[in-house]
Amino acid sequence: MPRRITELCTCDGSCKDVCPVECISEGSPIYIIDEDICIDCGACESVCPTDGAIIEV
Numbered sequence: 001m002p003r004r005i006t007e008l009c010t011c012d013g014s015c016k017d018v019c020p021v022e023c024i025s026e027g028s029p030i031y032i033i034d035e036d037i038c039i040d041c042g043a044c045e046s047v048c049p050t051d052g053a054i055i056e057v
C-alpha cells in the first residue's frame, strides 16, 4: 500500500530526505507523496515526528 501525507503534516521535511525513490515533494500547505511512484518501503513513516501525518492508502 502506498503512503499518503495527511493534514497533520508539520512540514519539517524529514520524509523527503529519506525517500529512496524521491516521490515526496514540498507542496502547499503540506508535503505530497506521488502514490504512483511510492514503493511502500515505510522509510518516511519511520522518520516522521508526527503521529498520523503519514498513512497507508
Ligand code: SF4
Pocket (backbone or CB within 6 Å): 002, 003, 018, 019, 020, 021, 022, 023, 024, 033, 037, 038, 039, 040, 041, 042, 043, 044, 045
Ligand atoms: S513509503 Fe518509501 S517510497 Fe513511499 S513515500 Fe515513503 S519513503 Fe517514499
Ligand code: SF4
Pocket (backbone or CB within 6 Å): 005, 008, 009, 010, 011, 012, 013, 014, 015, 016, 031, 044, 047, 048, 049, 050, 053, 054
Ligand atoms: S516527516 Fe511527517 S511531518 Fe515531516 S514533512 Fe514528512 S509527513 Fe510532514
